[in-house]
Amino acid sequence: MLLFETVREMGHEQVIFCHGKNPDIQAIIAIHNTSLGPAMGATRLFPYINEEAALKDALRLSRGMTYKAACANIPAGGGKAVIIANPENKTDELLRAYGRFIESLNGRFITGQDVNITPKDVRTINQETKYVVGVSEKSGGPAPITALGVFLGIKAAVESRWQTKGLAGLKVAVQGLGNVGKNLCRHLHEHNIKLYVSDVDPAKTAEVKQLFGATVVEPHEIYALDVDIFAPCALGGMLNSETIPLLKAAIIAGAANNQLGDEQIHSHMLDQKGIIYCPDYVINAGGLINVYNEMIGYDEEKAFQQVHNIYDTLLAIFYIAKQQQITTNDAAKQLAENRIMKAKHNTSKQVAA
Ligand code: NAD
Secondary structure: OOHHHHHHHHOOOEEEEEEEOOOOEEEEEEEEEOOOOOEEOOEEEEOOOOHHHHHHHHHHHHHHHHHHHHHOOOOOEEEEEEEEOOHHHOOHHHHHHHHHHHHHOOOOEEEOEOOOOOHHHHHHHOOOOOOEOOOOOOOOOOHHHHHHHHHHHHHHHHHHHHOOOOOOOOEEEEEOOOHHHHHHHHHHHHOOOEEEEEOOOHHHHHHHHHHHOOEEOOHHHOOOOOOOEEEEOOOOOOEOOOOHHHOOOOEEOOOOOOOEOOHHHHHHHHHHOOOEEOOHHHHOOHHHHHHHHHHHOOOHHHHHHHHOHHHHHHHHHHHHHHHHOOOHHHHHHHHHHHHHHHHHHHHHHHHHO
């Protein structure tokens, strides 16, 4: 990998390589853009096959966070950190050493919990730095607010597709009934939507069947159902060259991160099938809105107000996509880049004044 060329092409401001001998630590902090505010991004601990894989993950995910925060209208930038380690070798010493690196950035990067980092680990990191979120979990976790954001996104997509605000009678397939999927089912059920659900855990499907009268299908059957909306709320990569041809839904609107196997190829495949795709990082921004509000002092009303912006942002994205004949994925990027450019412009005007 051509290091500086890659970083310049992806538009990163700074990449920090953290290393030490005692404890033995290797971590990468990627700061993509701070035009809108300090870079926010969770920390992932993973036994990457090599350093290049770790760097690629940090670069890709930090850029994604910039777009996510900009689309959510949060005064934050994009960042991401990866610690290269086997989860079995995770110690308090390692986490505290990592915390000292975060502290040294003096608030330019604010982190939280991702793969292989638990709430307890976050509290350990917090012993060395205040620039970490999710320490007290004042809000009771991000899932309810994320689910509300997805529900509002569904409303926006329905309005754009069928020029109606009515949801009753629509059929929605929800894949994955975890923290977000189950909460989403509740909203949909309250609006008289017919639910079709799948999960690899039979206890979860049984619960949602009992609570909301959902029809349960096998995990492999969920894609080809004759429904209006497909809501992926399980794992990433579920929209790919094998599954997209099966889809009959007119709208994709779900919480899962990185839903598209390949962003460019599969966003175009959906577009060609006439399916409205709600970009994942726009519709699932409730999680980020939640941690941001925890950071500034949690106010439930304010957080729920901010999540309502997801509805307007998606309508704006659908409009841009239609006007310019581009995918919703590209329209979302354009909207984010415009917001960042505007912020940069305002800052340079203030400096000049
Ligand atoms: P979760 O782990 O609670 O739930 C995921 C569910 O998907 C589980 O019930 C699991 O059994 C099920 N599942 C796994 N593989 C499946 C398959 N092949 N078919 C059907 N079901 C399957 O996770 P969550 O917190 O509900 O988050 C769901 C998704 O949304 C994840 O991709 C997550 O990264 C993303 N997301 C979550 C939040 C949040 O606030 N929790 C915020 C943003 C994005």
